[in-house]
Amino acid sequence: MSKTIATRDAYGKALVELGKENKDIVVLDADLSKSTKTAGFYNEFPERFFNMGIAEADLMGTAAGFAAAGKIPFASTFAIFATGRAYDQIRNSIGYPKLNVKIAATHAGLTVGEDGATHQALEDIALMRVIPNMTVIVPADGPETEQAIRAAADMKGPVYIRLGRPNLPVLNSDDYKFELGKGVVLKEGSDVTIVATGVMVSVAVEAAELLSKDGVSAEVVNIHTIKPIDKDLLVKSAQKTGAVVTAEEHNIMGGLGSVVSEVLGQFAPTPIEMVGTEDTFGESGTPNELLQKYGLTAEKIAEKAKRAMARK
Amino acid sequence: MNKNLSKEKLEVLSTAAKNVRRSILEMVTAAKSGHPGGSLSAVEIMTSLYFEVMDIDINDPQKEDRDRFVLSKGHATPVLYGTLAEKGFFPKEEIQNFRKINSILQGHPDMKNIPGVDMSSGSLGQGLSVANGMALAGKLNKSEKHVYALLGDGEIQEGQIWEAAMSAAHYKLDNMIAFLDYNGLQIDGDVEDVMAVHPLDAKWEAFNWHVQVIDGHDFNAIFSAIDQAKATKGKPSVIIAKTVKGKGVSFMENKAEWHGSAPSPEQLAQALEELK
Numbered sequence: 049m050s051k052t053i054a055t056r057d058a059y060g061k062a063l064v065e066l067g068k069e070n071k072d073i074v075v076l077d078a079d080l081s082k083s084t085k086t087a088g089f090y091n092e093f094p095e096r097f098f099n100m101g102i103a104e105a106d107l108m109g110t111a112a113g114f115a116a117a118g119k120i121p122f123a124s125t126f127a128i129f130a131t132g133r134a135y136d137q138i139r140n141s142i143g144y145p146k147l148n149v150k151i152a153a154t155h156a157g158l159t160v161g162e163d164g165a166t167h168q169a170l171e172d173i174a175l176m177r178v179i180p181n182m183t184v185i186v187p188a189d190g191p192e193t194e195q196a197i198r199a200a201a202d203m204k205g206p207v208y209i210r211l212g213r214p215n216l217p218v219l220n221s222d223d224y225k226f227e228l229g230k231g232v233v234l235k236e237g238s239d240v241t242i243v244a245t246g247v248m249v250s251v252a253v254e255a256a257e258l259l260s261k262d263g264v265s266a267e268v269v270n271i272h273t274i275k276p277i278d279k280d281l282l283v284k285s286a287q288k289t290g291a292v293v294t295a296e297e298h299n300i301m302g303g304l305g306s307v308v309s310e311v312l313g314q315f316a317p318t319p320i321e322m323v324g325t326e327d328t329f330g331e332s333g334t335p336n337e338l339l340q341k342y343g344l345t346a347e348k349i350a351e352k353a354k355r356a357m358a359r360k
Numbered sequence: 361m362n363k364n365l366s367k368e369k370l371e372v373l374s375t376a377a378k379n380v381r382r383s384i385l386e387m388v389t390a391a392k393s394g395h396p397g398g399s400l401s402a403v404e405i406m407t408s409l410y411f412e413v414m415d416i417d418i419n420d421p422q423k424e425d426r427d428r429f430v431l432s433k434g435h436a437t438p439v440l441y442g443t444l445a446e447k448g449f450f451p452k453e454e455i456q457n458f459r460k461i462n463s464i465l466q467g468h469p470d471m472k473n474i475p476g477v478d479m480s481s482g483s484l485g486q487g488l489s490v491a492n493g494m495a496l497a498g499k500l501n502k503s504e505k506h507v508y509a510l511l512g513d514g515e516i517q518e519g520q521i522w523e524a525a526m527s528a529a530h531y532k533l534d535n536m537i538a539f540l541d542y543n544g545l546q547i548d549g550d551v552e553d554v555m556a557v558h559p560l561d562a563k564w565e566a567f568n569w570h571v572q573v574i575d576g577h578d579f580n581a582i583f584s585a586i587d588q589a590k591a592t593k594g595k596p597s598v599i600i601a602k603t604v605k606g607k608g609v610s611f612m613e614n615k616a617e618w619h620g621s622a623p624s625p626e627q628l629a630q631a632l633e634e635l636k
Contacts, residue, residue: 074496101526106523109489109493114497116494117494117498141490144470145472
C-alpha cells in the first residue's frame with residue numbers, strides 16, 4: 049500500500065468536481081478552508097463559497113437557510129466544532145426539518161494529533177447518529193471519500209461525513225463502487241468478523257494478516273455508512289463466524305461498537321469485543337503515538353478477536 | 361415613502377389583525393398551553409407581511425421564487441399559525457388542534473407539515489442565520505424577493521444572533537429584513553432586569569445594519585419602515601418595533617406571566633369580548 053491520501057484532500061477534490069457539474073452546490077467554512085480543503089472550491093467558484101468566520105452555530109444555521117431555499121450546502125469545519133459547538137443547530141435547524149445540508153467535518157479522532165484533547169472529536173459519530181433523519185458516513189480512504197461525497201450530494205436530506213487529517217493508505221481500487229448504506233467485505237473469513245470504520249479499516253486488514261499467521265481466519269468488513277447501518281451484512285457475517293470485534297477511532301460508547309452491539313443484540317446475539325478509545329479524552333502526540341497509546345492497533349484488534357472467539 | 365395606507369387597506373389589515381388575535385387566544389386556550397403574550401405583540405407585523413408585503417401564493421406555498429419568512433422567536437407560533445390560517449394556507453378549524461397529538465400544528469413551527477411555514481424553529485437564536493442563508497441563496501439566484509425574520513428582544517441574548525448579525529452585514533444582505541419585537545418582557549420578567557440588551561439601535565448600528573425604531577402596532581409605521589428597508593442598499597435592515605406584550609387583551613398587556621400560559625375559558629370569553 050504505497051499510495052496514500054488524506055480523506056480531507058479527497059473531499060476537496062470531489063467538491064471541485066461536483067461544483068463543475070452542479071451549480072446548486074455551495075460551500076461554507078468557518079475560517080479553516082485551508083485545513084478542511086474547501087479552499088480549492090473557493091479558488092474555482094468564489095461566488096459559491098462562503099466563509100462564515102469563526103462562528104460554527106451561524107455556519108450551520110446559514111447552511112440550513114441555503115438548503116431551505118433549494119441549494120445543496122456543504123458545511124465544513126473540524127469535527128469537534130461542527131458536532132459539539134453546533135449540535136443544537138444541527139439538531140433543530142437541519143435534522144428536524146430534514147434539510148438538505150451536507151456536513152463534511154474534518155480532523156476527526158485522535159489522528160488530529162498534537163493539538164490534543166480539545167481538538168480530537170471522539171464522540172461525533174455518537175452525537176450525529178442519534179439525530180433522526182441524519183445519515184452518517186465515515187470513509188476509509190481517498191477513493192471511498194470521493195464517492196461518498198458524490199453519494200451525499202445525490203441524496204436528499206442531511207448527511208454527516210466524518211473525515212480525517214492524516215494521509216491514509218489507499219485500500220480501494222479506482223473501479224471501487226461505493227453504495228450508501230452497504231458494508232464492504234474486504235476479506236472473507238470463518239472464525240471471527242472484524243468490523244471497522246474510517247481510519248481503522250486498513251488497521252483491521254493488518255490485524256487479519258496477523259491473525260492468519262496464528263491460523264485464525266478473520267473476515268474484514270468495512271462499515272463506511274454508520275447510519276443507516278447494513279444490518280443484513282452484520283447479521284450474516286456474525287452468524288457465519290460467531291465472534292465479532294469492532295474497530296473505530298472514536299469512543300466505543302455510542303460509536304461503531306455500540307451500533308454493532310445494538311444490531312447483533314437484537315438480531316444475532318454474538319460475543320463482541322470493541323477497539324476504540326475507552327471513555328477517555330486524548331492528549332497531544334503524533335497520530336501514530338496516540339493510536340498506539342490508546343490501543344487502536346492491529347495487535348489490539350487481533351488480541352480482542354481471540355478474546356471474542358474464546359467467548360463463543 | 362411615508363405614504364399612508366389607504367382607508368380600505370387599513371381596514372383589511374385591522375380586521376385581519378383582530379381575527380389573528382382571536383385565533384391566538386382560541387388556539388392557546390384549546391391547547392391549554394402556548395405563548396400568547398409575545399404572539400399578540402407581533403400581530404401587526406405579521407399581518408402586514410402576510411396580507412400586504414410578501415409575495416406568496418397560498419395555492420403554491422413552496423413556490424421556489426417567493427418571499428420567505430423565518431419566525432426566529434419560534435414560541436410565538438400562535439401568531440404565525442393564526443396569520444397563515446387567516447390568509448388561507450390551511451383551514452381555520454385546524455387551530456383547535458394546536459399542540460395536540462397527531463396535529464400538523466406542532467408546538468413550535470414545523471416546515472415539513474404546515475403549509476406556508478418556511479422554516480422550523482423553536483430553539484432560540486437560530487432564525488437569523490437561517491434567514492441569512494435564504495437571502496444568500498436569493499442573491500445567487502439573482503432573485504428580487506426578500507427574506508423576513510422576526511426576532512424576540514429576549515432572544516437576542518443568544519450569541520448566535522450576533523454571529524448572524526455580523527455575517528448579514530459582511531455579506532451585505534439588503535434583501536433580508538429583520539423585525540425585532542421589542543416588547544420588553546421575557547419569561548423571568550423585564551428584559552433589562554434579566555439580561556440587559558439596550559442600547560438596541562446602537563448595537564445593530566455598530567454591526568453595520570440599517571436601523572429604524574418604530575411603533576410596532578402602527579401599520580403606517582410598519583409599511584414605511586419596510587419601504588425604507590427595501591430602499592436601503594448594501595446592508596441588512598433591522599426594524600426595532602416597540603410593542604406591548606399581550607397587546608389587545610387588557611389583563612394580558614405588559615405582564616410577563618402571559619409569556620407562556622393559557623387563559624381559562626372565562627378569561628378567553630372576556631378577551632374575545634374585548635376583541636369584538
